[in-house]
Amino acid sequence: MTGRIATRLAGALAASVLLAVPAMAQFKKAEDAIQYRQSAFTVMANHMGRLAAMAKGEAPFDAAAAQSSARIVDTMAKLPWEGFVPGSDKGKTGAKPALFQNPDDVKKLSQRLNEETAKLVSAAGSLETLRPQVGATGSACKACHDKYREK
Amino acid sequence: MTGRIATRLAGALAASVLLAVPAMAQFKKAEDAIQYRQSAFTVMANHMGRLAAMAKGEAPFDAAAAQSSARIVDTMAKLPWEGFVPGSDKGKTGAKPALFQNPDDVKKLSQRLNEETAKLVSAAGSLETLRPQVGATGSACKACHDKYREK
Numbered sequence: 361m362t363g364r365i366a367t368r369l370a371g372a373l374a375a376s377v378l379l380a381v382p383a384m385a386q387f388k389k390a391e392d393a394i395q396y397r398q399s400a401f402t403v404m405a406n407h408m409g410r411l412a413a414m415a416k417g418e419a420p421f422d423a424a425a426a427q428s429s430a431r432i433v434d435t436m437a438k439l440p441w442e443g444f445v446p447g448s449d450k451g452k453t454g455a456k457p458a459l460f461q462n463p464d465d466v467k468k469l470s471q472r473l474n475e476e477t478a479k480l481v482s483a484a485g486s487l488e489t490l491r492p493q494v495g496a497t498g499s500a501c502k503a504c505h506d507k508y509r510e511k
Numbered sequence: 512m513t514g515r516i517a518t519r520l521a522g523a524l525a526a527s528v529l530l531a532v533p534a535m536a537q538f539k540k541a542e543d544a545i546q547y548r549q550s551a552f553t554v555m556a557n558h559m560g561r562l563a564a565m566a567k568g569e570a571p572f573d574a575a576a577a578q579s580s581a582r583i584v585d586t587m588a589k590l591p592w593e594g595f596v597p598g599s600d601k602g603k604t605g606a607k608p609a610l611f612q613n614p615d616d617v618k619k620l621s622q623r624l625n626e627e628t629a630k631l632v633s634a635a636g637s638l639e640t641l642r643p644q645v646g647a648t649g650s651a652c653k654a655c656h657d658k659y660r661e662k
Contacts, residue, residue, distance in 0.1 A: 386561060396557050399550035403590065406547050410537060435586055439554065 390447040397443030398453075404436035408498065411480070414487065415494040421487040430484035433497070434477040441470050459508035466508065473500040541598040548594030549604075555587035559649065562631070565638065566645040572638040581635035584648070585628040592621050610659035617659065624651040 387393035407429040413419035414426055449460045459466055476497040483493035538544040558580035564570035565577055600611045610617055627648040634644035 386557065392557075395553055399553035402546055402550035403554065403587075406537065406543075432586065432590070435583065436554075439583070 386442065387445060390445060391451055393443040393445045393448045394451055394453050397440035397448075400436045400439040400443070404433050407432045407436070408494075408501070411484070411490065411494050412498070415491045421490070423485055426484040426490055427481070430477070430480045430490075434474075434481050437470075437473050437477040441466070454510045456508050456510055462508075466504070469500070469504040469507075472503065473497070476500040537593065538596060541596060542602055544594040544596045544599045545602055545604050548591035548599075551587045551590040551594070555584050558583045558587075559645075559652070562635070562641065562645050563649070566642045572641070574636050577635040577641055578632070581628070581631045581641075585625075585632050588621075588624050588628040592617070605661045607659050607661055613659075617655070620651070620655040620658075623654065624648070627651040 387396065410419070410429045411426060411433070414421045444455065444459065444463075444466070446460075449455065449457055476493070476499075480490075480493050480497050483489040538547065561570070561580045562577060562584070565572045595606065595610065595614075595617070597611075600606065600608055627644070627650075631641075631644050631648050634640040
């Protein structure tokens with residue numbers, strides 16, 4: 361092994377350790393990670409519910425409230441993913457085992473959600489633009505739930 | 512009763528109903544309100560923990576991560592209060608009955624928290640400014656916990 365390759369390997373190893381440490385360090389126990397991701401989903405679902413009520417005409421449209429809810433949804437949509445740490449497939453979770461076996465697919469689905477929630481923020485200023493974007497965002501939620509969430 | 516007073520009373524009643532309806536409409540059951548406020552607190556506490564770890568030197572300071580966590584704390588700090596709806600003093604909650612009897616004091620304490628979390632966002636760019644502001648924000652959390660949260 362040349363010194364250069366050894367240095368590269370050491371560098372790659374150090375980088376992977378550095379990447380791994382912060383993610384795990386956020387949660388002392390797998391249970392904490394489960395509670396964290398569920399909490400982010402709970403807040404997100406509540407504000408999606410408020411937007412859906414406006415979109416369906418069940419609640420009066422309020423641009424300021426819609427924009428606030430859309431921003432909260434967009435912020436929350438970025439959070440749960442780091443909570444799916446190793447070991448958090450057991451316990452009080454509705455996540456299917458398949459979720460932990462398909463990290464690349466979950467990442468793709470979470471990126472789709474993040475794209476839709478960013479559009480939701482832009483769309484929340486008027487009911488005409490909000491309505492279809494609530495639908496598109498809900499579809500992104502559902503795409504992941506259908507595959508990876510217990511019924 | 513003069514017509515003018517009756518009109519005023521009717522107006523005040525209508526305003527109070529209008530103010531009450533949106534807050535209640537966000538939660539179908541008191542249990543949902545409890546879960547919502549606890550979820551916001553859980554996400555907030557997790558990110559306060561990340562900032563505290565940096566402030567104490569238990570985790571390396573990372574300006575981007577600190578700013579992201581500070582923004583999440585600031586967003587979360589605005590949310591739990593509407594979850595303290597009538598009837599949500601019972602059930603799976605750690606809120607003391609006194610919280611529901613002192614809404615003005617709770618509002619004052621939540622405003623203090625919101626002021627400190629806004630400063631936290633500004634302070635998160637460097638460890639020197641972050642450190643004291645994590646302390647000040649933690650004190651604002653504690654001021655309310657000491658009075659209104661079960662041990």
